Amino acid sequence: MTNSYNPFESAKAQFDAAANILNLNESTRELLREPMKEIHFTIPVKMDDGSTKVFKAFRIIHNDARGPAKGGIRFHPQETVDTVRALSMWMTWKCSVVNIPLGGGKGGVICDPHNLSLSEQERICRGYVRQLNSLDPNKDVPAPDIMTNGQHMLWMLDEYETIKGGHFPGVITGKPVGMGGSLGRTEATGYGIIYVLKAFLSEIGMPLADTTVSLQGFGNVGEYAARMFTDLGGKVIAVSCWDQSKGESFTFKKSEGCDIPQLASFKDAYGGIDRKKAESAGYEVLPGDSWISQDVDILIPAALENQITPDIMPKISKKVKIICEGANGPTTPDCDPLIKERGIELLPDFLCNAGGVTCSYFEQVQSNMNYFWSKTEVLSKLEYYMTEAFHDVYSLSRSNNLYMRDAAYIIAVSRVAEAVQLRGWV
Numbered sequence: 078m079t080n081s082y083n084p085f086e087s088a089k090a091q092f093d094a095a096a097n098i099l100n101l102n103e104s105t106r107e108l109l110r111e112p113m114k115e116i117h118f119t120i121p122v123k124m125d126d127g128s129t130k131v132f133k134a135f136r137i138i139h140n141d142a143r144g145p146a147k148g149g150i151r152f153h154p155q156e157t158v159d160t161v162r163a164l165s166m167w168m169t170w171k172c173s174v175v176n177i178p179l180g181g182g183k184g185g186v187i188c189d190p191h192n193l194s195l196s197e198q199e200r201i202c203r204g205y206v207r208q209l210n211s212l213d214p215n216k217d218v219p220a221p222d223i224m225t226n227g228q229h230m231l232w233m234l235d236e237y238e239t240i241k242g243g244h245f246p247g248v249i250t251g252k253p254v255g256m257g258g259s260l261g262r263t264e265a266t267g268y269g270i271i272y273v274l275k276a277f278l279s280e281i282g283m284p285l286a287d288t289t290v291s292l293q294g295f296g297n298v299g300e301y302a303a304r305m306f307t308d309l310g311g312k313v314i315a316v317s318c319w320d321q322s323k324g325e326s327f328t329f330k331k332s333e334g335c336d337i338p339q340l341a342s343f344k345d346a347y348g349g350i351d352r353k354k355a356e357s358a359g360y361e362v363l364p365g366d367s368w369i370s371q372d373v374d375i376l377i378p379a380a381l382e383n384q385i386t387p388d389i390m391p392k393i394s395k396k397v398k399i400i401c402e403g404a405n406g407p408t409t410p411d412c413d414p415l416i417k418e419r420g421i422e423l424l425p426d427f428l429c430n431a432g433g434v435t436c437s438y439f440e441q442v443q444s445n446m447n448y449f450w451s452k453t454e455v456l457s458k459l460e461y462y463m464t465e466a467f468h469d470v471y472s473l474s475r476s477n478n479l480y481m482r483d484a485a486y487i488i489a490v491s492r493v494a495e496a497v498q499l500r501g502w503v
C-alpha cells in the first residue's frame with residue numbers, strides 16, 4: 078500500500094469538491110482551505126542517559142468559528158506537518174457534521190514512543206505544553222491520538238495547571254476516569270463507528286447479525302469497533318495490525334469469526350497482536366495487506382491514512398458492500414470514483430469516527446460542571462448524536478443522489494461557512 082499521497086492535498090481536494098457543490102464565495106473558500114494558525118516548535122528533552130534530544134512538534138488550528146479548536150496530539154516518527162494540517166481540517170468537519178460547538182485543530186510530535194522511557198515521554202508532554210503556550214479551555218483543547226493516551230494527557234494537564242496555578246480540567250480531554258475523564262471515552266470512537274454502521278444497515282434492511290467484517294488496525298478504534306460489532310451479533314473474520322518486533326504488519330484470520338476479547342488479550346500496548354499466541358489459538362497469520370481481500374460484507378480501515386488506493390481496489394472482494402472508514406483519511410480521493418463505480422457504499426471517516434470527539438465534548442461539559450454522568454448515560458447520548466448525524470448525511474445523500482462523503486462534506490462545510498459568515502469574517 079502506497080504512502081506517496083499527501084493527506085493535506087487529499088483534504089483540500091475533498092474540500093474543493095464540497096465548495097464547488099455549495100458554490101462558496103472566493104473568500105470563504107480561501108479561509109476554509111487552509112489552517113487559520115500554525116505553531117511549529119521544538120522541545121528540548123533531557124534523556125535518561127543525560128543527553129539532550131530536540132523533538133519537532135506542531136499545533137495547528139484549522140478553524141474555530143464554531144467553538145474552541147479540538148483535536149488530538151499524535152506521537153509518530155513519520156509525522157509531517159501536512160498530515161497534521163489535514164487532520165486539523167478533518168477535525169473542523171468532524172465537529173461540524175455531528176453538530177457539536179467545537180472547531181478543528183491537531184497536534185503532533187515527531188518521536189517514537191517505542192524507543193522512549195515513560196519518564197522521557199512525560200518530559201516531552203510537559204515540554205509540549207510549556208513551549209506551545211496557547212492551550213486554553215476556551216481556545217484550544219487537545220486530546221489523545223495515535224500513540225498517546227490518558228496518562229500523556231494528564232501530564233499535559235498537570236503542566237498546564239502548574240503554570241496557571243489552578244484547576245482547569247476543561248483544557249484537555251481523554252483524561253483518565255477519576256481524574257476528570259469521562260466514562261465511555263475509551264470505547265467512544267470504536268462504538269461510534271458501529272452506531273453509524275448499525276443505523277445504515279437498518280436503513281438498507283440488512284440485519285447486522287448476518288454481516289461479516291474485515292478490519293485494519295486493532296488499536297483503540299479497531300478493538301472497540303470490533304467489540305461492539307460482535308456484541309451486536311456480527312462476525313469479524315480478519316484483523317490486521319502492525320508487529321513492532323518484525324517491522325511489518327500481519328493479518329489474523331478466523332473464518333468462523335474472531336473472538337475479540339481473546340485477541341485483545343494478545344495485544345501489546347501499541348495495538349500489535351502476539352503472533353505465537355494467536356497461532357496457538359487457531360488463527361491463520363497472513364500478510365498485512367490480506368485484510369483488504371477478504372470475502373466479507375464490510376471493510377473497516379481503522380489504522381492509518383492512504384490505505385485504500387486505486388492500485389489496491391482490484392483486490393477488494395466482489396462481496397464487499399460497505400466501506401466504513403474508522404481511521405482518518407484511509408481512502409485516497411482518486412479512489413472515490415472507483416468505489417462509486419463498484420456500487421460500494423462508503424460511510425465517511427469524519428462521520429464514522431466522530432464518536433471520540435463527541436465524547437470529548439461530553440467530557441468538557443462534565444469537567445466544567447464538575448459532575449460526571451454514568452457510562453450508560455454517556456453512551457446513550459453518544460448513540461443519539463451519532464445516529465442523528467448519520468441520518469442528516471443519509472437523508473441528504475438519498476434526496477440529492479449524492480455519495481455519502483459528499484453529503485457529509487456539504488453538511489459540515491456549510492455549517493462552518495455559515496459560522497464564518499455570521500461572525501463577519503468573510
Ligand code: NAD
Binds near residue numbers: 221223294
Ligand atoms: P492506535 O495507535 O491505538 O492503533 C493503531 C492500530 O493500527 C494498531 O493496532 C496498529 O498495530 C495498527 N497499524 C499500524 N500500522 C499498521 C499497518 N501498516 N497495517 C495494519 N495495521 C497497522 O490508534 P487508534 O487510536 O486506534 O487510531 C486509529 C485511526 O483512527 C487513526 O487514523 C486515528 O487518527 C483515527 N482516530 C482515532 C480516534 C481515537 O479516539 N483514538 C478518533 C478518531 C480517529
